[in-house]
Amino acid sequence: MQFEHTTLGQRVLFGTGLAAEHVAAETARLGATNIMCIASEFEREFAQIALAQVQVALWHTDVVQHVPIANAVGARQAATDAHIDLIVCVGGGSTTGLAKAVALTTGIPIIAVPTTYAGSEATNVWGLTEEATKTTGADDKVLPATVIYDAALTLGLPVGLSVASGLNALAHCVDSLWAPRADPINAALAAEGVRALAQGLPLIHSDPTDITGRETALYGAYLSAVAFASAGSGLHHKICHVLGGTFNMPHAETHATVLPYVLAFNAPSAPEAASRLSAAIRAGLGASAPALDGLDAAAEAVALLNELRTRLDAPRALADYGFTTADIPEAVSRILKAAPASNPTAVTESNIAELLGAALAGTTPAVLSPALA
Structure with missing residues (x-):
């Protein structure tokens, strides 16, 4: 090591x-x-x-x-x-x-x-x-x-914005698992951040006045930021910086929407990170976490994130925030220039366009596990 x-x-x-x-x-x-x-x-x-x-x-x-x-x-x-x-x-x-x-x-x-x-x-x-x-x-x-x-x-933060902001924090954790300066310390902080956010955000969604949920989410958000500060910006953040800066899209909602698509894109090429992420989400959800038997690490991580997002009524489609099909070519061009060379999955014009197209439409991201292929 x-x-x-x-x-x-x-x-x-x-x-x-x-x-x-x-x-x-x-x-x-x-x-x-x-x-x-x-x-x-x-x-x-x-x-x-x-x-x-x-x-x-x-x-x-x-x-x-x-x-x-x-x-x-x-x-x-x-x-x-x-x-x-x-x-x-x-x-x-x-x-x-x-x-x-x-x-x-x-x-x-x-x-x-x-x-x-x-x-x-x-x-x-x-x-x-x-x-x-x-x-x-x-x-x-x-x-x-x-x-x-x-x-x-x-407490004054509306539930919808609490969810979007919390998923933005969770995106910091996920990016920290494969960002340019990712290391075991960042991974440990990120995993605990994911666990706390997966525990706290559903509590807020169920009861916006739940102080335990609010405190747990704040704790998780802090850990996510510390991991991100050390690991640097991964592909998810490069994509969202382009969408926000060029197309003036809302910050939290954009991060919350893009996250599962980047996870589905990278997880098959980063099984160790996917395994750590799925374990952390499962720990946060506790006894209510679905079994998901027979899935490999990548497919399970994406499925668990989808489950969390469903419970939170999370933002689903970039189209809801003003992004259009006509915007995809410029976004792809800018993302290709910014994407980290160390990203687990090689970035190309076609696969980034496909990712943005799926996020635009809000289709449910998925990874087909070899066990189910």
Whole structure:
């Protein structure tokens, strides 16, 4: 066994109902005196709860998904003009992404208070969109110094968005099993993340007020992000970055829709990863997991993910979010340029077009097990 693994240094504070206390303590620890809070208008109510014990110098609500460069420039200028020495971002991946865009050029530290399961708060990855192209990179300046998890702040997240966001987190785990820097440590974190998400998301779907479900999903989302930050972006994320940046498709729903198709595409070429994934989903579902006798690892992993998605009423078709048949050629061209050379299944123009066509229509992805062929 030989590998190189990097663990990012970050403080994590977890506790339901403790966000305001934790934000105040971390603000004091960091010695900050001029705070900028980044939160969308929708998220401002939760932000006011989280920052109730500190004084905010600047509220910034101009948050747009995929972080257009113009919005990043505006937020950077606002932070500079107000002499900000700490950013507290409260919300989902778009909010955290904007905070990262400010930190990238200013070096201002971030405290992240997530209200979704996006996971951006635990990575040093940034993303900006300009002229229909989403560019990503990694820089330790954008890694939040502290992440504060408070499940009470996720109670306002609608069930549908909770499911999509949670499956986005699960996609981080799956990609981490075969991304360019995949290693045994990432795999262990990813598997536990999958188990927690497969346990927590059905609880949220059944009862949106279930704090155990919300806490379990947050825990799983954090693990998924830590694994992803180390392993890097695999094929799934490259596809979704193209769909989001070029076609302005909604982030969480796109990830949730594309995930099973990428799994079906890669699993036959990565049986060890498929076996780990199927065991983790089965553990999360517990006694309610279907037997699925006679399937090999790849077929079982895809079948179990399909079962989880069915229970969650997960997003099913890219057509539901504005993607069309006419968009496929440009998407394929961009994906081929971005796809990792190390992807388990060789990527070609025809098989990526086939994958996107299936995801467009929402056909149920499947892998035919040799035992059943």
